[in-house]
Amino acid sequence: MTATVDRVEDAAVRPPDDDRRHRLVAAIGVPVAALVVALVAGGILMGVEGVAPMSVYGEVLRGVFVLDGGLRDTAVVATPLLLLGLGLAVAYRARVFTIGAEGQYIVGAVAATGWATAEGVRGWPGPVLVLTSLMVAVAAGACWAAVTAGLNARFGASVVITSLLLNYVAAALLAWAVRVGIRDPGAFTPQSRPIGAAGLPEVPGPAIHLGFVLALAAVPLAGVLLARSRFGYRVEVLGAGKEVLGAGEARPARVTLAVLAVCGALAGLAGYVEVAGVTERVTPDFATGYGYTAIIVALLGRLRPTGVLIAAFALAALSTGFDAAERGYEIPSSTAGVVQALVVVFFVAGDALAHRMGR
Amino acid sequence: METLLTLATLTAAVRLAVPVAMAALGELVSERAGVLNLGLEGMMLSGGLAGYLVTLESGSPWIGILGGLAVGAFCGAVFAVLVVVVQANQIVTGLAFTLLALSATTYLYERSYAIGQSPPRIPRLSMPPLVVLVLVALVVVWFVLNRTTAGLVLGAAGEAPEAVDALGYRVDRVRFAATVAGGALGGLAGAMLVCGPLGLFVQNVTAGRGWVALALVVFARWRPVPCVLGALLFGFCDAAQLRLQGTATAVPYEVFLALPYLVTLVALMVRARDSRTPRALAVPFVRGGT
Numbered sequence: 001m002t003a004t005v006d007r008v009e010d011a012a013v014r015p016p017d018d019d020r021r022h023r024l025v026a027a028i029g030v031p032v033a034a035l036v037v038a039l040v041a042g043g044i045l046m047g048v049e050g051v052a053p054m055s056v057y058g059e060v061l062r063g064v065f066v067l068d069g070g071l072r073d074t075a076v077v078a079t080p081l082l083l084l085g086l087g088l089a090v091a092y093r094a095r096v097f098t099i100g101a102e103g104q105y106i107v108g109a110v111a112a113t114g115w116a117t118a119e120g121v122r123g124w125p126g127p128v129l130v131l132t133s134l135m136v137a138v139a140a141g142a143c144w145a146a147v148t149a150g151l152n153a154r155f156g157a158s159v160v161i162t163s164l165l166l167n168y169v170a171a172a173l174l175a176w177a178v179r180v181g182i183r184d185p186g187a188f189t190p191q192s193r194p195i196g197a198a199g200l201p202e203v204p205g206p207a208i209h210l211g212f213v214l215a216l217a218a219v220p221l222a223g224v225l226l227a228r229s230r231f232g233y234r235v236e237v238l239g240a241g242k243e244v245l246g247a248g249e250a251r252p253a254r255v256t257l258a259v260l261a262v263c264g265a266l267a268g269l270a271g272y273v274e275v276a277g278v279t280e281r282v283t284p285d286f287a288t289g290y291g292y293t294a295i296i297v298a299l300l301g302r303l304r305p306t307g308v309l310i311a312a313f314a315l316a317a318l319s320t321g322f323d324a325a326e327r328g329y330e331i332p333s334s335t336a337g338v339v340q341a342l343v344v345v346f347f348v349a350g351d352a353l354a355h356r357m358g359r
Numbered sequence: 360m361e362t363l364l365t366l367a368t369l370t371a372a373v374r375l376a377v378p379v380a381m382a383a384l385g386e387l388v389s390e391r392a393g394v395l396n397l398g399l400e401g402m403m404l405s406g407g408l409a410g411y412l413v414t415l416e417s418g419s420p421w422i423g424i425l426g427g428l429a430v431g432a433f434c435g436a437v438f439a440v441l442v443v444v445v446q447a448n449q450i451v452t453g454l455a456f457t458l459l460a461l462s463a464t465t466y467l468y469e470r471s472y473a474i475g476q477s478p479p480r481i482p483r484l485s486m487p488p489l490v491v492l493v494l495v496a497l498v499v500v501w502f503v504l505n506r507t508t509a510g511l512v513l514g515a516a517g518e519a520p521e522a523v524d525a526l527g528y529r530v531d532r533v534r535f536a537a538t539v540a541g542g543a544l545g546g547l548a549g550a551m552l553v554c555g556p557l558g559l560f561v562q563n564v565t566a567g568r569g570w571v572a573l574a575l576v577v578f579a580r581w582r583p584v585p586c587v588l589g590a591l592l593f594g595f596c597d598a599a600q601l602r603l604q605g606t607a608t609a610v611p612y613e614v615f616l617a618l619p620y621l622v623t624l625v626a627l628m629v630r631a632r633d634s635r636t637p638r639a640l641a642v643p644f645v646r647g648g649t
Contacts, residue, residue, distance in 0.1 A: 049470070097450045157627040160397065160450060161574050165620045168567050172617035180611060295454060332469040337462035344455045352447030 034347035042339040063324025078316035080270040084294030087266030094238040100163030102291025103170030104141040108268025111140035116198035129198040141268020145260040153253035192282040209277030223305040376594025378552035382572035385544025392537030393517030395641040397453025400569025401460025406431040406546025407553040411560035414481040420554040431546015439538035483558040517637035520644040578626040
């Protein structure tokens, strides 16, 4: 799979199959190096603060691997990141630079919750409720993303800007939904009714909700979709250049729409999974920026499903671990965010440097 | 509707428009040179925090604003190193920059005051001088872009970099300078928001105004005067939303929360397809062809 994918991805920059080993090193080496350098930089930052970085990092590792529930919490955080990151990876492969995952995630969650808690639907049997809510979330996320595609196709509006503006519209929608639209009439503060029977059961054993399994299953599915299907082929061709696709049999606007719809569908699914597996209801502060962190996940994962899987876990472990470390050490709660953002900046810079040296 | 057209709302509209207008002018400068700066939101945030901290230290919001300008220019330089010198992808780098600025400003702000205390407020600047500042920036940007050789070269670097190169100018230097100038105005915009109407910093204080400014540049077809007019339109929507939040209306106030963004989306529909887009926008320039 990687061979075909590599070739198309880099077709614009260099001849195919030019020194594969060199590229493999760059593909894995740059993200890993970025992570290491970011951790070192974070360590220096903590050192300046007068906290021993090695003991903080020790606590971070302990928080993930040793403490009770550390791995479980990591998997729970990784679940939405993985789903969102996979969708973004598909879009970015096609060089459709959407940042609308956050909004699609919100819309998916609100729509699914609204559906599952609606009068008349609420009493349905669990499995039916789960399945229909899931479908509602996927459809809602895809439709929200389709707005961006439509604006791009019809008016030539930039995907980056419209998708981001729609995030703010989605945030307003969330505020209205929990205050009025799908509000729990019995609650004092604005929040939705509990999702109840539409909640996802826990998988016996690791005691983690079913959404995690869904997210894991999405990895090979996305892999097959990208490497083996007509859709995957078109994604790669669109990524190589609009003109190429236009010269072929497919319309670029159509493929852009499909790509954004897939991205939105996965984001909507992530929103439902988060409500059904973790928060149980939608509150005003439901959106915590997973949609933005997922951008880092997709980039670090080299826009490959397996890479996204690893990156989602790495970033989830960072945030779980730092949560644990904050209890023992006096470090600002935003430290994990800084380290995560440093990872992506170093990654972008390192990647560009590697490309230049490879030329 | 008549309740919206009061002096208070219009004053609020100007107040809300001022930082957005300044940021849009900054973005305009770098985009005309061919650099799409998606880090603008991050540069506004960085400038805003710098404005807050410098004012806190010095006691003077004017020095704070200068601090915002300087930090904005520094951010612009960092961004320019990445996208002009190293030639990293402008879109991805811009996003990464904004993400970093969001966490970094939160981090620095959180540790700028002791836990448990409420963060101190800073002395505020009144509106008239800030409005004058925007008008001065508007005139300078307009004059430089339209009436000077430097402006001509800058615009050409975003339009036909090969021609600029053939004339003996260094495209990378022109773009670097434009990005630094754009970043400086972005940082200044953030500092004007924090040291002007707000008088305090909070996490993600810009709340997407940098992105609105980016959209405004498209809306304004890369011309300075419409940039400022567009910012006023945004300011008016924002003011309307704030005003109607408190009053009982048939329309939920969240509609007005979304209105500035919806208006910008509509503006993009009207104006997006346009031949005025700099032809080499977001295209790296390599001497001697790629």
